[in-house]
Amino acid sequence: MDRLKIERRGGFTGLPARGEVETASLSAADLASVEALFRRKTPPPPSPGADRFIFSLSRHRESGVQTMDVPEHLLPAALAGAVKEELP
Amino acid sequence: MTCSCFIVPKSVLDRFAADASLPADSREAFAATASLETVWRTLRSAHTEASQSRLAIAPIVTTLAAAPATPVFDCNSSTSLPGTALPSTSTDATGKRAGGEAAAVAQFYKDCFGRNSVDNAGKTLVSSIHYGAKYNNAFWNGSQMAYGDGDGNIFIDFTLSNDVIGHELTHGVTQYTLGLGYTNQAGALNEAISDVFGTMFRQWQGGQAVTAADWLIGSGIMGPAAKAKGYNCLRDMAHPDAGHCLSAQPADFAHYVPGGDPHVNSGIPNRAFYLMAMAIGGNSWEKTGKVWYAALTAGSSPKMSFKAFAKRTRAAAKQLFPADPTVLAGVNAGWKGVGVA
Numbered sequence: 423m424d425r426l427k428i429e430r431r432g433g434f435t436g437l438p439a440r441g442e443v444e445t446a447s448l449s450a451a452d453l454a455s456v457e458a459l460f461r462r463k464t465p466p467p468p469s470p471g472a473d474r475f476i477f478s479l480s481r482h483r484e485s486g487v488q489t490m491d492v493p494e495h496l497l498p499a500a501l502a503g504a505v506k507e508e509l510p
Numbered sequence: 511m512t513c514s515c516f517i518v519p520k521s522v523l524d525r526f527a528a529d530a531s532l533p534a535d536s537r538e539a540f541a542a543t544a545s546l547e548t549v550w551r552t553l554r555s556a557h558t559e560a561s562q563s564r565l566a567i568a569p570i571v572t573t574l575a576a577a578p579a580t581p582v583f584d585c586n587s588s589t590s591l592p593g594t595a596l597p598s599t600s601t602d603a604t605g606k607r608a609g610g611e612a613a614a615v616a617q618f619y620k621d622c623f624g625r626n627s628v629d630n631a632g633k634t635l636v637s638s639i640h641y642g643a644k645y646n647n648a649f650w651n652g653s654q655m656a657y658g659d660g661d662g663n664i665f666i667d668f669t670l671s672n673d674v675i676g677h678e679l680t681h682g683v684t685q686y687t688l689g690l691g692y693t694n695q696a697g698a699l700n701e702a703i704s705d706v707f708g709t710m711f712r713q714w715q716g717g718q719a720v721t722a723a724d725w726l727i728g729s730g731i732m733g734p735a736a737k738a739k740g741y742n743c744l745r746d747m748a749h750p751d752a753g754h755c756l757s758a759q760p761a762d763f764a765h766y767v768p769g770g771d772p773h774v775n776s777g778i779p780n781r782a783f784y785l786m787a788m789a790i791g792g793n794s795w796e797k798t799g800k801v802w803y804a805a806l807t808a809g810s811s812p813k814m815s816f817k818a819f820a821k822r823t824r825a826a827a828k829q830l831f832p833a834d835p836t837v838l839a840g841v842n843a844g845w846k847g848v849g850v851a
């Protein structure tokens with residue numbers, strides 16, 4: 423089973439957040455979005471403006487780990503909502 | 511980052527202006543902005559053809575809309591912008607705050623710096639509230655502001671700190687002026703300018719001299735879990751590395767983090783502003799703020815370094831306050847204090 427590790431940075435607060443999601447728990451549409459992201463040859467540009475979140479998305483599979491930076495406007499809500507801040 | 515690519519297309523404004531589901535006053539605002547865009551585009555192309563007309567055009571554009579409209583939209587926990595227009599009869603406290611404070615920030619820029627909205631041409635200031643679910647953030651998307659409600663635990667409603675609203679709108683001003691990027695020193699400067707003018711707006715609204723101000727960023731959005739751990743702000747411009755800051759930052763250039771997030775390294779120019787404001791004294795928006803505003807609006811420079819910005823502030827201090835040497839001395843002391851010589 424594939425696992426997605428998500429690390430968030432940026433935002434007005436600058437407070438990092440992280441979380442994990444099993445791909446089996448994703449809807450078909452969200453899974454397709456994730457697959458499409460990892461098929462990209464070049465990383466997507468950041469969301470326009472300022473104080474936007476950036477998510478480092480790592481896909482852990484038996485064959486290895488793939489990591490890419492995803493701007494918040496391209497990340498499915500189920501993944502963006504899976505991260506939690508930890509108070510230092 | 512150029513400004514023109516973020517202007518709301520006229521077709522979109524026209525669509526809003528004709529949208530019967532929007533309240534009449536919002537439709538009027540969009541129609542007014544759409545017609546202003548047309549005028550502005552026409553004037554801009556005229557300007558390109560006749561470069562000498564630049565100074566003649568600027569005052570005309572500025573007077574087209576004396577004060578920007580500040581409509582508020584409700585995302586209802588979704589992430590699609592702008593959401594649905596909040597009716598003028600709405601009693602939503604977040605909506606009232608977002609619209610009211612956006613108008614107050616516009617007034618601040620007008621009264622203190624003679625600027626008409628983020629583009630200095632009366633651009634409508636759109637705010638969207640209740641963005642996302644338990645969304646711990648506020649942002650500027652290149653053409654409007656968006657505010658989350660917070661998770662109610664670490665953060666609460668992001669409209670509750672007036673410096674946050676000043677911060678987000680200032681990203682619009684920076685976009686239309688210095689045009690700073692979002693990486694390295696330029697990115698940190700971008701964030702610092704938003705904190706600086708955000709806190710200056712807070713002081714102006716509270717009628718606070720520099721010695722009476724708290725210099726805290728985000729003090730009004732801290733939730734119960736953050737407060738319980740002793741955090742009373744996100745950032746403290748006077749003491750960026752203090753333990754009471756939830757997002758502590760480097761306080762001087764010796765602690766600059768290479769490749770760090772803009773919200774990390776902004777602590778350095780943030781503290782430089784604090785140090786010079788305290789050295790110059792009085793109200794931050796009267797002298798120190800005017801120096802920074804002059805540096806911000808002296809032409810586009812997307813990759814500007816701390817040093818280059820410091821140089822601009824020194825030039826502005828000399829030019830704006832030739833008879834008051836304490837201003838230049840304060841500016842020099844501020845940059846020296848954070849190790850940017």
Ligand SMILES: [Zn+2]
Pocket residue numbers: 434472473677681701704
């Ligand atoms: Zn910012």
